[in-house]
């Protein structure tokens with residue numbers, strides 16, 4: 001995994017606890033890097049499991065799960081995008097199947113996947129094109145650190161670390 | 176969310192507003208005979224929308240054997256069918272298709288609303304429901320409701336008996352004995 005990511009400016013790479021999260025690696029990326037990383041994973045024979053978004057206080061966290069049949073290494077790519085301009089490049093040109101996942105994510109959260117060849121509603125009806133049912137109310141929305149665990153960090157930049165900072169402090173004080 | 180208005184105007188779809196040629200031989204006896212024939216050879220449409228459809232398939236298979244009651248020929252085309260079994264969840268996106276299929280069926284035609292979803296939205300009738308039509312009878316006229324989630328095949332068969340009674344005015348099959356214990 002780490003060799004794969006060579007040459008890609010990641011925001012944060014961390015090992016995950018397989019038992020509690022079901023994944024081996026978690027990689028935070030900037031939106032601009034997602035296509036490149038997806039291509040690398042494609043070349044390394046990873047398959048795309050799903051694409052979806054989380055509505056959190058910091059913005060939208062778009063998640064991509066990748067898996068590989070001959071190695072037990074489930075990877076999640078995480079891209080944090082802002083609410084004001086929820087736009088992210090599409091990876092449908094690399095993984096054809098991503099097209100529908102992206103359409104579904106657009107239906108539910110209003111994330112705009114730039115370059116998706118057919119970004120029309122998949123599950124919602126056409127009249128509801130501007131209605132995104134999975135957007136949360138302010139009361140229900142949570143912070144990223146309440147939902148996710150950073151795991152065993154390999155490399156990480158300041159911003160991502162800051163997002164998780166408090167949670168880790170709490171864990172430390174519990175111990 | 177507010178209750179969903181129907182996609183197509185209701186008046187267009189009620190049984191009464193459909194145009195049907197008057198019968199060639201309009202004698203009551205002939206009509207009664209024809210009605211019996213119709214009720215004993217109901218052709219349902221091959222059309223399932225969710226989990227209830229599994230139970231509908233079971234009803235058609237050997238164990239419950241709907242063929243015993245004259246309704247086993249599931250037709251793949253609405254133009255050959257005279258019963259629509261709405262078996263499952265009707266979503267907003269599916270609604271226009273359901274309505275179109277209903278309109279494509281030649282008269283006389285009947286609709287069985289199978290399962291809680293089709294009757295009222297069932298488990299999806301919640302405050303945050305955004306995509307499920309709460310009751311297929313807001314779209315098309317329904318003759319028989321078969322409640323359950325999903326209804327057992329016996330339930331669907333009972334629905335068919337009810338439909339046969341609607342058509343002919345008579346229940347044709349013995350009532351199952353009550354099981355004690």
Ligand code: SF4
Pocket residue numbers: 225226227228262263264289290291292293297298323324325326
């Ligand atoms: S009524 Fe129950 S079994 Fe039938 S379609 Fe709805 S959820 Fe499924």
